[in-house]
Amino acid sequence: xxxxxAKTLAFTQSIIPLSTFKHKLKNFLLYVALLICFSETVLAxxxxxxxxxxLPEAHQKFWIQGAMDVLIQIAAAKSTxxxxxxxxxxxxxxxxxxxxxxxxxxxxYPAYTPRxxxxxxxxxxxxxxxx
Numbered sequence: 001x002x003x004x005x006a007k008t009l010a011f012t013q014s015i016i017p018l019s020t021f022k023h024k025l026k027n028f029l030l031y032v033a034l035l036i037c038f039s040e041t042v043l044a045x046x047x048x049x050x051x052x053x054x055l056p057e058a059h060q061k062f063w064i065q066g067a068m069d070v071l072i073q074i075a076a077a078k079s080t081x082x083x084x085x086x087x088x089x090x091x092x093x094x095x096x097x098x099x100x101x102x103x104x105x106x107x108x109y110p111a112y113t114p115r116x117x118x119x120x121x122x123x124x125x126x127x128x129x130x131x
Contacts, residue, residue, distance in 0.1 A: 047113065048111055049107070049113065049117060067114070068090040072086045075129060082127055086126050089126060105117045105120075105121060
């Protein structure tokens with residue numbers, strides 16, 4: 001488990017400086033790459049919210065933003081309205097509050113995986129992802 005965390009941390013530290021690109025497409029692709037890499041780690045090691053909260057704050061914010069980008073795409077696959085709802089919920093002028101809510105939820109439910117927290121919060125605000 002310690003080796004997986006170290007590899008994930010090393011990967012995210014190498015990605016963070018790249019997040020300064022001005023092109024949204026490049027940023028989106030970086031987020032997706034990070035999400036895929038971290039998701040594989042989550043599946044392999046069952047990383048919990050407690051483990052996620054042990055990451056540096058900058059990495060947490062970067063990963064959360066990428067996860068929200070992906071959740072918008074998932075929601076939009078169901079309906080354009082739901083995709084827009086998730087985008088508005090997170091990327092509005094309340095983004096700092098949403099980050100605080102996500103982190104507080106992870107602290108409240110440390111045994112759950114981060115993806116469960118993301119899905120639960122966005123489904124509460126915008127409806128189920130199931131068709």
